[in-house]
Amino acid sequence: MKSDELLALFLRRGVLWPTAEIYGGAQGLYDYGPLGTALKRNLEEAWTAWFVGLSHDYYRIDATDLLPEAVVRASGHLENFTDPEIVCAQCHNVFRADTVLEKVRPEGVDGLTAAQIGEIVHAEHVRCPNCGSTALEVPPPFNLMFGVDFGVTGKERAYLRPETAQSSYLAFARMWEVGRHALPLGIAVVGKAYRNEIAPRQVLFRMRAFTQAELQIFFDPEHFALPFDRVREEKLPMLRVARRESGAEEPEWIAASELVASGGLPEFYVYHLAHLYRFFHDVLGYPAERIRFFEKSDTERAFYNRIQFDAEVKLESLGGYKELGAVHYRGDYDLGRHSEGSGKKLSVTLTDGRTVRPHVLELTFGVDRNLWALADIHLGRDGDRTVWKLPPYLAPLTAGVFPLIEKAHAAYALRLADELALVGLRVQYDDAGAIGRRYARMDEAGTPFDVTIDGVTVADGPERDTVTVRERDSKAQTRVPASDVAARLLASVRFPRPART
Numbered sequence: 001m002k003s004d005e006l007l008a009l010f011l012r013r014g015v016l017w018p019t020a021e022i023y024g025g026a027q028g029l030y031d032y033g034p035l036g037t038a039l040k041r042n043l044e045e046a047w048t049a050w051f052v053g054l055s056h057d058y059y060r061i062d063a064t065d066l067l068p069e070a071v072v073r074a075s076g077h078l079e080n081f082t083d084p085e086i087v088c089a090q091c092h093n094v095f096r097a098d099t100v101l102e103k104v105r106p107e108g109v110d111g112l113t114a115a116q117i118g119e120i121v122h123a124e125h126v127r128c129p130n131c132g133s134t135a136l137e138v139p140p141p142f143n144l145m146f147g148v149d150f151g152v153t154g155k156e157r158a159y160l161r162p163e164t165a166q167s168s169y170l171a172f173a174r175m176w177e178v179g180r181h182a183l184p185l186g187i188a189v190v191g192k193a194y195r196n197e198i199a200p201r202q203v204l205f206r207m208r209a210f211t212q213a214e215l216q217i218f219f220d221p222e223h224f225a226l227p228f229d230r231v232r233e234e235k236l237p238m239l240r241v242a243r244r245e246s247g248a249e250e251p252e253w254i255a256a257s258e259l260v261a262s263g264g265l266p267e268f269y270v271y272h273l274a275h276l277y278r279f280f281h282d283v284l285g286y287p288a289e290r291i292r293f294f295e296k297s298d299t300e301r302a303f304y305n306r307i308q309f310d311a312e313v314k315l316e317s318l319g320g321y322k323e324l325g326a327v328h329y330r331g332d333y334d335l336g337r338h339s340e341g342s343g344k345k346l347s348v349t350l351t352d353g354r355t356v357r358p359h360v361l362e363l364t365f366g367v368d369r370n371l372w373a374l375a376d377i378h379l380g381r382d383g384d385r386t387v388w389k390l391p392p393y394l395a396p397l398t399a400g401v402f403p404l405i406e407k408a409h410a411a412y413a414l415r416l417a418d419e420l421a422l423v424g425l426r427v428q429y430d431d432a433g434a435i436g437r438r439y440a441r442m443d444e445a446g447t448p449f450d451v452t453i454d455g456v457t458v459a460d461g462p463e464r465d466t467v468t469v470r471e472r473d474s475k476a477q478t479r480v481p482a483s484d485v486a487a488r489l490l491a492s493v494r495f496p497r498p499a500r501t
């Protein structure tokens, strides 16, 4: 589907809408309705089950969105978390530099100084996208953080966190104390991050308030033992820097073992890349041929990273590969900076007597972007219907429960819907309109099952009664004992989990 069609469907079904819609909306801000909220929560839980499930020593915490200034000063965000912008002296519009220079510099402007960008603008006679003027200026880069007054004196500053990762770094010392005093130790946060993006666009892709799911794995740099055999043979879709420089856009499939043996990547890095691939492919159902791991070069990497591959997925609605997550090897950058900033050592003594400052491997995942991707990939036309073929554990609703004839079957259907809700299933009772219309509404909302109560159910009596279960994707209908429905549905909503270490 095209982006506009997807957005129209989302608005019509109340999946999401612009924040402050009655005031005309606010750029880069969206709120989720009932279907969107349920899908987002399931996506967050699926992510948690998979990544926090990687080890017995990985935990999820919840932390505040506000960070005191000292934190973002130490982390480097005050100084480095910037985007170059271009200002038109004629019409006074402000643009992201990479957008204005898209044609003359398709590889982007990461790593370039304002002066270097200015040289390109003048050498290429670049014009303002709005008014066509060549009077373009490149001011010092623009900091993307939202700063707020903190307290009543007006003297203290705080910042809305630009990445959830910072909350995990701040928690490390306490988590070490309350934990098993062992590495690796994983600290995950799922929550809001905020960026004052210069040009919010593409609905959920460049937002000013968005949700990240990030796992920071703190490990001993001399020893991070993992069951690499579990992924050794797995082939991964890699687009490495050398291949990119030759003009290729499609990845080549390289075995995990080879990426380590001759690709120069550490085992711990490839092991997690393979698990991210499995999450995309096996859990979220993204087709293999749409996924690629895009290596960032020395000049393109985020300021804290030593190795960075973005996890990209080809999306029809947005016309190409889009970054949905990444694996970042951040070394000891963060604990080092926070150690300097706070005056706390942030190194740990291990059972063999060594004192080390842990290194960090970060698995980052954009929840909103992936919610969009789940629609791009699984929502579409199937014959004469629109159907969202979400994996059942992600679907906002697991079942619609329908009385075939409202008057005759409503009491039974309502009771069954209640019973299913009581065991924790997400079900919706619906008696409005013809049964075909009710199926259509559920298909569009991604509901994997519909349970219909009819004359046979009621005639059979309470002991032997059967209901019809319709499967969304095949449209197949089967009669099953009413007493089996809950177990059948519950089995479909379990989140997949990896083997733990």
Ligand code: GAP
Pocket: 162, 163, 164, 165, 195, 197, 204, 205, 206, 207, 208, 210, 212, 214, 323, 324, 325, 326, 362, 364, 365, 366, 367, 368, 369
């Ligand atoms: N902690 C590392 C970090 O924040 P990032 O590449 O800046 O790295 C991680 O962001 C993920 O967050 C991205 O892969 C993307 O999925 C999501 N993301 C980043 N900026 C976003 C924005 N403005 N709107 C929506 N999602 C965003």
